[in-house]
Amino acid sequence: MNCLFCRIIAGEIPSSKVYEDEYVLAFRDIDPQAPTHILIIPKEHYDSVLDAPPEAIGRLTEAAKTIAENEGLTENGFRLVINTGDEGGQSVKHLHVHLLGGRSMQWPPG
Ligand code: 5GP
Ligand code: ZN
Numbered sequence: 001m002n003c004l005f006c007r008i009i010a011g012e013i014p015s016s017k018v019y020e021d022e023y024v025l026a027f028r029d030i031d032p033q034a035p036t037h038i039l040i041i042p043k044e045h046y047d048s049v050l051d052a053p054p055e056a057i058g059r060l061t062e063a064a065k066t067i068a069e070n071e072g073l074t075e076n077g078f079r080l081v082i083n084t085g086d087e088g089g090q091s092v093k094h095l096h097v098h099l100l101g102g103r104s105m106q107w108p109p110g
Helices: 004-009 054-070
Strands: 017-020 024-028 036-042 078-081 097-101
Touching: 004 024, 004 036, 017 036, 017 054, 024 054, 036 054, 054 078, 054 097
Parallel strands: none
Antiparallel strands: 017 024, 024 036, 036 097, 078 097
16 A cells, blocks of 8 residues: 555554544644644545545545534634645645644635
């Protein structure tokens, strides 16, 4: 298996886990871009959001809401990001949602 995030799911690579259920795993980004930066991924491999069915995407966003609540981000707000493809800045080809919070976000993103 050469997918980094599949290897994290399998426990072959350690991660700082913040949430897990039957379908979803979430862990802290190794290179955080905000005081809170969490990656939320489906346990089933999809290369990107283009390949994922709506149920899978819905489970990720539901998990994101729970994690945002647990991290104390719902009052001030937070950002969810799904980088897709080369111009979208996707470096890991396993669908993931970035949950960023704890500071004011810029718009438009770089
Ligand atoms: P992308 O650029 O594909 O949208 O996001 C991939 C994210 O994975 C990046 O923010 C990067 O810092 C993070 N990342 C890459 N390798 C690892 C790792 O081994 N562990 C963790 N926790 N995050 C990683
Ligand atoms: Zn994978």
